[in-house]
Amino acid sequence: MFECRNLTVTRGGKPVLTEVSLTLKAGQFIVLLGENGAGKSTLLSAICDDIPYHGEILWRDAPLNTMDPLTLATQRAVLLQHNRVNFAFNTTELIAMGRYPYQESPNEQAAVVDQLINQLALEQLASREVTQLSGGEFQRAQFARCLAQLNAHDPGTRNKLMLLDEPTSALDLHHQHRVLSAAQRFAHQGNTVIAVLHDLNLASLYADRILLLDKGQIRSDGPPQDVLRRDVLQPIYQTGMQINLHPGYNIPMIFSEPLTGAPNA
Numbered sequence: 277m278f279e280c281r282n283l284t285v286t287r288g289g290k291p292v293l294t295e296v297s298l299t300l301k302a303g304q305f306i307v308l309l310g311e312n313g314a315g316k317s318t319l320l321s322a323i324c325d326d327i328p329y330h331g332e333i334l335w336r337d338a339p340l341n342t343m344d345p346l347t348l349a350t351q352r353a354v355l356l357q358h359n360r361v362n363f364a365f366n367t368t369e370l371i372a373m374g375r376y377p378y379q380e381s382p383n384e385q386a387a388v389v390d391q392l393i394n395q396l397a398l399e400q401l402a403s404r405e406v407t408q409l410s411g412g413e414f415q416r417a418q419f420a421r422c423l424a425q426l427n428a429h430d431p432g433t434r435n436k437l438m439l440l441d442e443p444t445s446a447l448d449l450h451h452q453h454r455v456l457s458a459a460q461r462f463a464h465q466g467n468t469v470i471a472v473l474h475d476l477n478l479a480s481l482y483a484d485r486i487l488l489l490d491k492g493q494i495r496s497d498g499p500p501q502d503v504l505r506r507d508v509l510q511p512i513y514q515t516g517m518q519i520n521l522h523p524g525y526n527i528p529m530i531f532s533e534p535l536t537g538a539p540n541a
C-alpha cells in the first residue's frame with residue numbers, strides 16, 4: 277500500500293501541488309493525466325524525495341524516505357522524463373545498471389538482461405552506445421533498466437513501486453503497446469505502477485485507475501469510464517471532443533476536434 281497525505285509542494289514561490297492525498301493499492305496500473313504544468317512530474321519527484329515537500333509519503337506504512345538506499349534501489353524504480361545521459365555505455369550495460377543492487381554472478385545478471393532485451397525487442401541495439409540511440413530506442417532501454425531493477429522477470433515479484441514519467445512519449449505505436457503491456461503486466465503481478473501519460477486513449481486502454489491532476493489538485497479519480505468523460509475533460513483540456521465506446525473493449529475512446537472546427541481547414 278502506498279499513501280500520500282496532504283502533499284504540498286511550492287516551486288519558484290508558487291504552489292504546484294496543494295494538499296494532495298491518495299492511497300494506492302498494489303496490483304494496479306495507475307495513470308496520471310493532466311494538462312502541461314498540472315503538477316504530474318512534481319508529484320513523481322516528491323515521491324522520489326528529489327524535491328522538498330510538506331505532508332507525508334508512506335509506503336508499506338512507513339515514511340518512504342526512511343527506507344535505506346540499497347533496499348530502496350531494489351524496491352522502487354523511476355523512469356524520468358528528461359534523462360538523456362552522456363556516458364559511453366552500451367544498451368546492455370545500461371540495462372545491467374538496474375542489477376547493481378543485487379548480489380548475483382555475471383552469468384545470472386546476463387540472463388536477466390538478455391531476457392529483457394528480448395522482451396523489449398532491443399537485440400539490434402544491445403551493443404550500441406546509448407548516446408547514439410534515438411529518443412524512442414533510449415526510452416525503451418531505460419524502461420528495460422527499470423524492469424531489471426525491480427526483478428520484473430520473476431513472476432513472484434510483489435509489492436514494488438515503478439514510477440514512469442511519460443514512458444511512451446517518444447515511442448511508435450507498436451512500442452507504446454509493448455511498453456505499456458509490460459508495465460501493466462508487472463502491476464497486475466502485485467506491484468504498483470504509476471505512469472504519467474498524455475495520450476487519453478492509451479490511458480483508457482491500460483489504466484485500472486486514472487488520477488486527473490489540475491493545477492496541483494486531483495480533480496477526478498477512478499476507473500477510465502468515470503474519469504474519461506466529456507464534462508470532466510473538456511474544461512481541463514479546452515478542446516472539443518466526442519467520446520464513444522471502443523467497439524472491441526467497451527471502454528471510452530476520445531475523438532478530439534481541431535480548433536479550426538473542421539479537419540484540414
Ligand SMILES: Nc1ncnc2c1ncn2[C@@H]1O[C@H](COP(=O)(O)OP(=O)(O)OP(=O)(O)O)[C@@H](O)[C@H]1O
Pocket residue numbers: 287288292310311312313314315316317318319
Ligand atoms: N524547478 C522548478 N522551478 C520553478 N517552477 C517549476 C520547476 N519545475 C516545475 N515548475 C513549475 O511547476 C509546475 C508543475 O510542473 P510539472 O513539471 O510538475 O508539470 P507536469 O504536469 O509534469 O507538466 P508537463 O505535462 O508539461 O510535463 C509548472 O508550472 C512548472 O512551470
